[in-house]
Amino acid sequence: MFNNKDQQLADKILNFSCELKEGQNVMLQLVGLNGIGLLRALVKKVREMNAHPFVQIEDTEVRRILAEKGDKEFWKNQAETDQLPLMKKMDAFVGIRASLNIYEQADVSKKANKAYADYFADPVHFKERVNNTNWVVLRYPSEAFAMNARMPTQKFRDFYYKACLLDYSELAEAMKPLQKRLEDTKKIRLEGEGTDIEFSVKGQTWIPCFGKRNIPDGELFSSPVLSSVNGHITYAPSVYQGKPFEFVKLEVCDGVVVDSDSSDNEALEEILDTDAGARQFGEFSFGLNPVIEEPMYDILFDEKIYGSNHLTLGNDYEIAPNGNESNIHWDLVCIGADVYLDGEKVREGRTFIADDLKGLNPENLLSD
CATH class of the missing domain: 3.40.1830.10 (Thermophilic metalloprotease (M29))
Incomplete structure (x- = not known):
């Protein structure tokens, strides 16, 4: 049964x-x-x-x-x-x-x-x-899902249940120091291979996610001040509206995507042209699930990858708004960029280096 x-x-x-x-x-x-x-x-x-x-x-x-x-x-x-x-x-x-x-x-x-x-x-x-x-x-889980994750079927099933049945109460406690820092943060910068982007989060609301709305879960999100996003960002593989993208790169000026590149530029332009809000950002988040390591062409998993961030094209959430409205909400994921909060480096690559945030590193959340 x-x-x-x-x-x-x-x-x-x-x-x-x-x-x-x-x-x-x-x-x-x-x-x-x-x-x-x-x-x-x-x-x-x-x-x-x-x-x-x-x-x-x-x-x-x-x-x-x-x-x-x-x-x-x-x-x-x-x-x-x-x-x-x-x-x-x-x-x-x-x-x-x-x-x-x-x-x-x-x-x-x-x-x-x-x-x-x-x-x-x-x-x-x-x-x-x-x-x-x-x-x-x-x-x-399925054989097809395992194939996208590039895993044998049984290994993927084991991984799936481990990620989904995580002790979310423990994760929720580990998130609290990061949430406290972010609530006092004015500017965030991401810097890594193909990525150098910054934006304001002054006065924005931060929401911890620990198994209440997504399974698997593990993220802490808000939204950037709408016109404050500037720089360029490179994202991991993604699928949106049934269309696969091996990579997506965006150039952003004053909160608006002004240039882009991807493995399917025609499909990307169609998404970006959906409406005015599709070229702006409605969410920013930290991926914090210690079990999820690599992208598998599934947003629900990929946005939770530890050591990742998603700077989301499209609609904001009413619970953490910034005024962006769009018919799309595409959680594109950037993995392993250094993170600076008001100029202080708190994560190097995928590892938190600030003492109060080290509890979020996988070795401190997983017992085996």
């Missing part, structure tokens, strides 16, 4: 992440049939808690067809007739992303993506689900 690790993960999701209570409603959404074992474990656990599961199972090819054929009227009707009224009744949401092909939607047009973002994703997820439910989103 389901394995012991899925049972442990279901317990962590419902009790720790969603903090589900008796009598509450929770939407359990599975995209891709691969994660059915975890879904079964979640349904069983929800009922044992005397809460109410609302189950959605989506085939990824059907999802692609809807994305390709959807337009403004279709997505508006989908949201208003079905998903938005239902989401408004939810206390919690669990989204399991279990696609076997991360490139399934690579051929969906810019126009179709925008229609989905404007008339479905924004009202249903960004405005209602994100702001009014205890939500968590996670991937599920």
Whole structure:
């Protein structure tokens, strides 16, 4: 029916992440049939808690067809007739992303993506689900996922559960000194191979993430003062809207991307041209999960890589705003840049060197 690790993960999701209570409603959404074992474990656990599961199972090819054929009227009707009224009744949401092909939607047009973002994703997820439910989103392991991570399947499964079942309470404690420093910081600079960029974070709000909204988790984020970003930055491999990028380089002046290069410049320009906010930055974050070491073409994992930062193109989060609005939110990851807070180097490469921050280094968070 389901394995012991899925049972442990279901317990962590419902009790720790969603903090589900008796009598509450929770939407359990599975995209891709691969994660059915975890879904079964979640349904069983929800009922044992005397809460109410609302189950959605989506085939990824059907999802692609809807994305390709959807337009403004279709997505508006989908949201208003079905998903938005239902989401408004939810206390919690669990989204399991279990696609076997991360490139399934690579051929969906810019126009179709925008229609989905404007008339479905924004009202249903960004405005209602994100702001009014205890939500968590996670991937599920597969042979295809292992292949992107360049690992044997069993090794990847072991890695997956180790990253997801991390002691997040311990990580939360280790984050506190960094959060304290950042709340007093005015300017941040990243300097490394292909990267020299700085920006102001004066007065910005910092949010620690330790298993409440993403599994796996491990980041501390805010947003840069919108017009303060200047310099250039080089990012690790990424996939966005089903399109793979082996690298992305951006040149930034007064908060706006003025030049760029990548392994697919046509696709990159299309993303940057989505709207005005797509060329600006809505988030800055430290990746802090000690288990996750290398990019695997999956943002949910890659943005948590220890010794990394993501300076995110597009929309900000209401919980840590800077005023940027966009239909995109692309967590591009820069790995191993030196980090300076108000001129003091606090991380060299991927290792924190400030005494009060050394607790975030992997050797101090992992017992084996």
